[in-house]
Amino acid sequence: xxxxxxxxxxxDQQREQSEHLLAQPVSDLDLLAARLHALVDGxxxxxxxxxxxxxxxxxxxxxxxxxxxxx
Numbered sequence: 001x002x003x004x005x006x007x008x009x010x011x012d013q014q015r016e017q018s019e020h021l022l023a024q025p026v027s028d029l030d031l032l033a034a035r036l037h038a039l040v041d042g043x044x045x046x047x048x049x050x051x052x053x054x055x056x057x058x059x060x061x062x063x064x065x066x067x068x069x070x071x
Contacts, residue, residue, distance in 0.1 A: 032068060039064055 043060060046052040052060075 036064070036068075 039061065043052065043057040047054065047057055
């Protein structure tokens with residue numbers, strides 16, 4: 001019968017496995033421009049589909065710009 005793991009061990013294992021999935025800081029300007037274009041394209045589609053309001057889209061764009069300008 002397999003040995004059961006404790007919740008703490010499972011949480012540690014999940015954290016270790018998910019760390020490589022998180023976005024890493026971007027230093028390449030071309031990649032940064034591609035991320036900005038993807039964000040704007042996505043927000044445009046969400047706006048056209050009625051899933052986001054103009055203030056929500058502006059807030060998302062501001063948050064992204066704050067993130068990249070803080071570096």
